[in-house]
Amino acid sequence: MATDLDLSKSVHDLAQENPGFTDVMAGLGFTDIAKPAALNTVGRVMTVPKGCAIKGISLEDAVRAFEEAGFTVSGVAPVPASAAASVPATAPASEAAAPAPRGQKVEGLDEEGRAKLLQSYVARLSAGEALESVRADFVANFEGVDAGEIARAEQGLIQGGVKIDDVQRLCDVHSALFHGATREERIANAEDAVMGSLAKGANDFTTRVLSRTPGHPVRVFTLENQAISAQIEHTRAALAGTGAADELRTLSKLGIHYAKKGDLIYPALKVRHGYSGPSDVMWGVDDEIRAELRALLDASDHDAGWHERVEKVLTRAEEMVYKETNILLPLCAQNFTNDEWLQMYADMRGYDLCLIDDAGTWGIGEDFIQRRAASFGAAPAVSTPGEIHLPTGHFTSEQLDAMLNTIPLEITFIDGQDVNRYWNDDGEKKLFKRPSSALDREVWSCHPPKVQPMVRRVISSLKSGEQDSVDIWMQKEGEPVLVRYMAVRDRMGAYLGTMEVVQRMGFAEKHFA
Numbered sequence: 001m002a003t004d005l006d007l008s009k010s011v012h013d014l015a016q017e018n019p020g021f022t023d024v025m026a027g028l029g030f031t032d033i034a035k036p037a038a039l040n041t042v043g044r045v046m047t048v049p050k051g052c053a054i055k056g057i058s059l060e061d062a063v064r065a066f067e068e069a070g071f072t073v074s075g076v077a078p079v080p081a082s083a084a085a086s087v088p089a090t091a092p093a094s095e096a097a098a099p100a101p102r103g104q105k106v107e108g109l110d111e112e113g114r115a116k117l118l119q120s121y122v123a124r125l126s127a128g129e130a131l132e133s134v135r136a137d138f139v140a141n142f143e144g145v146d147a148g149e150i151a152r153a154e155q156g157l158i159q160g161g162v163k164i165d166d167v168q169r170l171c172d173v174h175s176a177l178f179h180g181a182t183r184e185e186r187i188a189n190a191e192d193a194v195m196g197s198l199a200k201g202a203n204d205f206t207t208r209v210l211s212r213t214p215g216h217p218v219r220v221f222t223l224e225n226q227a228i229s230a231q232i233e234h235t236r237a238a239l240a241g242t243g244a245a246d247e248l249r250t251l252s253k254l255g256i257h258y259a260k261k262g263d264l265i266y267p268a269l270k271v272r273h274g275y276s277g278p279s280d281v282m283w284g285v286d287d288e289i290r291a292e293l294r295a296l297l298d299a300s301d302h303d304a305g306w307h308e309r310v311e312k313v314l315t316r317a318e319e320m321v322y323k324e325t326n327i328l329l330p331l332c333a334q335n336f337t338n339d340e341w342l343q344m345y346a347d348m349r350g351y352d353l354c355l356i357d358d359a360g361t362w363g364i365g366e367d368f369i370q371r372r373a374a375s376f377g378a379a380p381a382v383s384t385p386g387e388i389h390l391p392t393g394h395f396t397s398e399q400l401d402a403m404l405n406t407i408p409l410e411i412t413f414i415d416g417q418d419v420n421r422y423w424n425d426d427g428e429k430k431l432f433k434r435p436s437s438a439l440d441r442e443v444w445s446c447h448p449p450k451v452q453p454m455v456r457r458v459i460s461s462l463k464s465g466e467q468d469s470v471d472i473w474m475q476k477e478g479e480p481v482l483v484r485y486m487a488v489r490d491r492m493g494a495y496l497g498t499m500e501v502v503q504r505m506g507f508a509e510k511h512f513a
Contacts, residue, residue, distance in 0.1 A: 003018055003070065003071050003072065004071070004072050004074060005018060005021070005066055005071040005072065005073050005074070006074050006075040007047060007048045007049055007063075007073060007074070007075045008047060008074075008075030009047070009075070010046060010047060011025070011030075011033065011046045011047065011048065011051065012046075014048070015033065018071070020069055020070070020071075021066075021071075022034065023069075024065050024066055024069050024071075025048075027065065028057055028061070028062055028065055029057055030051060046124070046127055048062060050129075051127070109141075116156075117141060119156045121134050121137065121138055151275050151277050151278050151327065151331050152275075152277075155275060155276055155277030156277075207329050207330045207333045210329075210333055210341075211329075213362060214359070214360025214361060214362060215345065215359055215360040215361040215362030215363075215365060216341065216345070216362050216365070217264070217341060217344045217345055217348060218329055218332070218333065218341075219359055219360065219362075220260075220348060220353070220359040221257070221260070221261075221324065221329060222325070222329070223356050223359050224257045224353065224354040224355060224356055224359075225257075225321045225324055225325060227354065227355035227356050228251070228254050228257065228317065228321055228354070228355060229318065229321050230355075231247070231250055231251045231254075231355055232251065232314050232317055232318050232321075234247050234250075235247040235248050235250075235251050235310070235314060236311070236314055239307055239310060239311065244302070244307075244310065245297065245302065248293065248296060248297060248310060249297055250355075251293065251314075251317070252290075252293045252294070252297060253354055253355055254289075254290075254293075254317065254354060254355070255290050255293075256351065256352050256353075256354040257354035257355075258286040258287075258289070258290060259351065260348065260351050260354075261282075261283075261286065261324075261328075262283055262286065263347075263351075264344050264347060264348070265328065265332060266278065266279035266282070266283050267279065268336065268340060268344075269331065269332065269335070272340070273335045273336075275331060275335070278327070278328055278331065282320070282323065282328065285316070285320060286320065288316070289313060289316050289317055289320065292309070292312075292313045292316075293313060296309060296310055296313065341365075342364065342365055342368040343368075345362055345365035345368070345369075346365065346368060346369050346372065349369075372391055373391065373491045373492075375391075384396065388400055391491075404424045405424050405425060405426040405427075406426070407424070408503070408504075409424075409501045409502065409503050410423070410424070410430050410431060410432060410434075410500075410501065410502035410503075411423060411424045411499065411500070411501050412434065412499070412500040412501075413488070413497055413498075413499050413500075414443045414459070414497050414498045414499075414500070415496070415497040416463075416495060416496055416497050418442055418443050418444070418459060419440060419441065419442055419443065420438050420439055420440065420441055420442075420443055420446065421439070421440070421497070422439075430502075431476050431477065431481060431502055431504070432502055443455065443459070444456065458470045458485050458498075459485070459498050462485060462486070462487035462495070462498050463487070463495050463498075465487075465495075467487070468486065468487050469484055469485065469486045469487065470484070470485045471483070471484050472484075472485075476504075479504055479505065479506035479509070480504075480505040480506060480509055481502060481503070481504055481505060482502070482503045482505050483500065483501075483502050484500070484501050484503075485498055485499070485500050486498065486499045486500075486501070
């Protein structure tokens, strides 16, 4: 007896209900159907007629193949690729029975349903459906979508089995899909009204407020993105004349901006707030953009192909600016706590600005830095009894000793009263011996009379601020050796002592030779 095959159902449901269906589909050219990840994502929103339309396969040939395999086919009204299904990606078969016509609104969706529907749009794009047909359903079904929903949709694909690399390739398409439709962009277009509501205390940490706060991390990222956008336009204009390589070299400084995202934003979103999608996908795209810029700058032939590649990477960088502005930064504003922003502000001191000269100073952030410096030695929220506490971390004395002994340097610390207080000891033979009896003695007593004047001059210049470091090169045991004396100062610049480090440089000589 023939098995009824209702082609108005999703490919996923038909594969689950009908043994042999998958083999026929694979024979028709739908090879991805054998991949569980594809079947569980794209397959949930794809029908046979729609798949045939997308791949250019004759629906009549498909029906004939199913009938020859013993199926009785029904529900075969052709569905063009533009008439995409508007149902949640994981909706049950009863909800996915018939694709909604293009532009039809799906009513009554809760937040979970909206997230699934967003996932279905991305899945349809990955199946090759035209962007405009998917966008039409998106516009019909969403009056607004916040950054969190976009991020969850992307993350849902990854958690559902889609490879990160596949989602990453769709990243540029995602931005085109959502372009002009996020709530944050409309806020930007209705700034006066929104700022008025914010002044009433609606939300102290909206993206718009933070982007206008001098020195705030969001302000820094916003200004840098504006500068990157301007440099993209300069580079694009230069393609028509001369100087494109110079403009591209300037644009390559966006790596500074991407490094800040990679160190300060992506890990926090992923580990602390559970948003792995932006971290894994956008981070990968950042790396691809930087790698392509390096390759283009290294290329010697600036032919038509080179110009085409430049235009493509400019577009990708442009889209990344858009995604940061309308997805990534709003997502951070929704989730990051004030303490996280303060920590980020402090950490940003270790990074250069990207294509801008100044982003202002965040007064609250400066207060935080001062308080942190004043609380030197205080135990952090999570610590082990007996640990040594520093402003940037904590460890046991055993860990500290092992760490200092692992550094490939001979380290000695002389305090502000010129007394030997510490040296590391990894048990190996040292170039400069340090007998334990020399501890807590003036450093002068550890040097022969002919060397003492030189040591006094060096330490005096470091103590006075005349110099911050002094290098002495010499040959020792047949290889070059660098002895560096460095002033050790506290966070306010006060002199605490001198550190002497001895490093064997034979490895460097061999490397550069």
